[in-house]
Amino acid sequence: MLPALAVSGLNKSFIMHAQGGLALPVLRDVSLSVAPGECLALVGPSGAGKSTLLRSLYGNYRPQSGSIRVRHRDDWVELANAEPRVTLDVRRTTIGFVSQFLRVIPRVGAVDVVAEPMLRRGASLEEARCKAEFLLGVLGIPERLWALPPATFSGGEQQRVNIARSLIADYPVLLLDEPTASLDVANRNGVIDLIRQRRDAGVAIVGIFHDIAVREALATRLHDVALPGVQA
Amino acid sequence: MNGPLLSTRGVTKRFGGRIACQGVSFDLWPGEVLGIVGESGSGKTTLLNCLAGRLMPDEGIVSYETASMGTVDVHRLSEARRRLLARTEWGFVNQDAREGLRMGVSAGANIGERLMAIGARHYGNIRQTASDWMERVELDLDRLDDRPTAYSGGMRQRLQIARNLVSEPRLVFMDEPTGGLDVSVQARLLDLLRGLVDRFHLSAVLVTHDLGVARLLTHRLMVMQGGQVVEEGLTDQVLDDPHHAYTQMLVASILPV
Numbered sequence: 001m002l003p004a005l006a007v008s009g010l011n012k013s014f015i016m017h018a019q020g021g022l023a024l025p026v027l028r029d030v031s032l033s034v035a036p037g038e039c040l041a042l043v044g045p046s047g048a049g050k051s052t053l054l055r056s057l058y059g060n061y062r063p064q065s066g067s068i069r070v071r072h073r074d075d076w077v078e079l080a081n082a083e084p085r086v087t088l089d090v091r092r093t094t095i096g097f098v099s100q101f102l103r104v105i106p107r108v109g110a111v112d113v114v115a116e117p118m119l120r121r122g123a124s125l126e127e128a129r130c131k132a133e134f135l136l137g138v139l140g141i142p143e144r145l146w147a148l149p150p151a152t153f154s155g156g157e158q159q160r161v162n163i164a165r166s167l168i169a170d171y172p173v174l175l176l177d178e179p180t181a182s183l184d185v186a187n188r189n190g191v192i193d194l195i196r197q198r199r200d201a202g203v204a205i206v207g208i209f210h211d212i213a214v215r216e217a218l219a220t221r222l223h224d225v226a227l228p229g230v231q232a
Numbered sequence: 233m234n235g236p237l238l239s240t241r242g243v244t245k246r247f248g249g250r251i252a253c254q255g256v257s258f259d260l261w262p263g264e265v266l267g268i269v270g271e272s273g274s275g276k277t278t279l280l281n282c283l284a285g286r287l288m289p290d291e292g293i294v295s296y297e298t299a300s301m302g303t304v305d306v307h308r309l310s311e312a313r314r315r316l317l318a319r320t321e322w323g324f325v326n327q328d329a330r331e332g333l334r335m336g337v338s339a340g341a342n343i344g345e346r347l348m349a350i351g352a353r354h355y356g357n358i359r360q361t362a363s364d365w366m367e368r369v370e371l372d373l374d375r376l377d378d379r380p381t382a383y384s385g386g387m388r389q390r391l392q393i394a395r396n397l398v399s400e401p402r403l404v405f406m407d408e409p410t411g412g413l414d415v416s417v418q419a420r421l422l423d424l425l426r427g428l429v430d431r432f433h434l435s436a437v438l439v440t441h442d443l444g445v446a447r448l449l450t451h452r453l454m455v456m457q458g459g460q461v462v463e464e465g466l467t468d469q470v471l472d473d474p475h476h477a478y479t480q481m482l483v484a485s486i487l488p489v
Contacts (some may be wrong), residue, residue: 018484061473062465084452084466105426105448119430152464153284201320 002071003033004173004204005057010066010080010142011033012049012056021023026052028061032206032223035170039195041219048225050208054175056080057206058097070173072198084188092120096171098179101160102150110136128168135164138194140187144174147169163191167198174198176207180214192217236281237262237403237435242413243292245278252278253459257290260403264437265429267450267467269443269482275459275485276439277407283437284324284405286411299402308418318390319349323396327408329388333380339366339391340376346399365394369424386417390424406438410445443486447471455479 014025026049034040042050055061057068068079070230072094077086096117105113114135115128123131136146137221138167139160145153150161159182167175179195180188195218199205209215236259241387243429248310254276260266268276281287283294285306294306299321306314318324319328333342345360359376366373380388396404409425410418425435426449428437431483440446446453446467453470454479455463463476474480 014473015475017480059466060468062469062475085264088451088464105423116430170273210256 001035001037003035004071005206006033006059006067006069007057008032008067010053010056010063010068012052012063025073027056030066030225034173034204036202036204037199038220039199039207039218040221040223042206042208042216042225043222044225046178050225053178053225054097054177055208056206058095058175059090062098064079068184074141092117093169094171095173095175096200097175098163098166098168098171099176100159100181101180102165104149104158106151107149110141110150111146111155113150113161113167114164117165121169132164132170134149135168139190140163156184156187159183160187167194172203174203174205175208176205176209178208178210180209180211188214234259235303237280237297238470239293239295239297240283241293243282243289243294244280244464245275245282245289246302247253250457251275251370253282253456256454256461258454258461258464260435261435262402262435264452265450266439267446267453268456269441269446269453269484271441271458274456276441276456278459279456280405280407280437280439284322286324289382291477292360292402311461319346320399321402323399323404323410325389325392325396325402325404325406325479327411328357329380329392333388335379335381338379339371339383342380342391343398346395350399361398362394365398366429367395369394370420384417386413386421393421393428397432397434402431402435404434406436408438408440408443409438418445425449433438443471443482455482461469463480 008031010027012026021048024027030053030055032040043052043157044050052061057061060080063080066080069076070079070090072090077090079087079090082160097102103154111129114132118128118131122164133146141157141160163179164175180191183191207218238260240256244254245252256279260417268279270276274285280285282289295303297303297307297406326331327338340359340362343365344358347358347361363373363376371390380391410421412420424447428434438450450467453464453467454461455470457478460461463470463479470479471483474483
């Protein structure tokens with residue numbers, strides 16, 4: 001099957017100008033590909049660059065060289081060094097990202113935080129809110145919290161709002177950075193079920209899952225991210 | 233429309249021997265919000281004024297894709313045409329609301345004036361639209377007939393935004409729209425601007441020195457230092473993975489709360 005996402009020869013270093021131009025190489029010649037319905041789990045020691053890789057795939061970090069090609073609107077799009085409007089369009093319709101932390105927006109209620117990506121894709125307010133409420137319900141956020149801004153929510157509640165926000169738009173590619181990090185077992189299992197449904201429906205997933213049980217429940221393949229300098 | 237809305241090439245402005253901005257080139261596409269960040273004196277406001285036709289650059293071109301007249305060179309338009317453009321297709325939100333409002337007439341008249349400039353004549357409709365916009369920017373309808381001199385700073389800024397957006401501009405220039413406001417007032421204004429940008433698919437160029445404001449409102453950033461653009465990219469790229477030494481310094485200088 002054609003991959004949904006294909007990476008080749010990716011290199012990323014961080015140059016720290018305040019430290020006299022110190023260069024920290026993080027990704028060296030990384031190549032991988034993910035097909036629809038696959039869940040690729042990034043594994044490797046802390047500091048090996050798993051999050052850096054995931055953020056590069058979202059166009060958040062800018063690699064020095066290499067290629068990140070994504071299947072977008074029935075075409076292949078190069079994300080490495082893409083123009084801003086290309087990356088924005090890919091994020092609007094093709095790639096969703098679940099980070100560990102919710103970036104809260106002052107005064108915007110949870111239901112509208114979740115509904116926003118769907119509105120940006122042209123859904124009506126009613127349709128988007130309806131689906132947002134459904135997802136918040138499935139993820140166990142009490143109804144009394146739906147209208148409140150998530151700034152005051154617990155860490156686990158914020159994370160579930162974040163997951164709902166990333167799942168609402170039915171992206172064909174999902175990037176997950178520790179989606180269950182601060183959840184209790186019951187909520188964790190709810191999140192696993194939702195993500196597994198997406199995977200089985202043909203979504204291509206790349207994720208970081210430190211929790212072995214989560215990784216075993218979701219991953220169809222592992223990808224080793226080795227520490228720079230210890231690679232073969 | 234398939235091209236950029238606003239396009240600049242090599243825009244340079246000097247004041248005497250001092251360079252205020254130099255060789256600035258970019259394309260702004262419909263629906264994009266571009267932030268220009270940098271410290272005071274980095275040339276942000278000068279650049280914004282050159283883009284909006286308020287200052288004549290010494291070199292370079294600013295072209296704008298109009299709704300009905302094709303592409304125009306902003307600085308080669310006659311003064312009359314440029315003024316017409318400024319009050320029909322553009323908005324300009326000043327940091328100091330007093331510069332963007334007529335302080336001697338009522339809030340309703342401040343909003344209605346823009347409508348009359350684009351041909352509205354029916355008083356009842358104008359007043360109704362003005363009332364709608366008062367509500368949209370969360371101003372109390374009881375204050376429609378008050379002059380902005382009786383408004384607080386935050387209220388004046390919201391009124392200025394209503395006055396600018398009532399004519400449904402295609403492009404809005406904003407110069408530090410939240411500068412000088414209390415943080416709580418600022419949060420409310422940011423939220424309002426964010427909602428309006430989304431709802432009306434506005435294209436905008438926003439000057440700010442506040443990276444938090446830039447994070448919340450803009451899609452793209454240009455970082456200016458000493459009149460030059462030293463880095464540009466998507467807002468989250470520039471803030472999360474800054475490459476230039478100056479950008480790294482700016483990002484590292486944000487106080488955590």
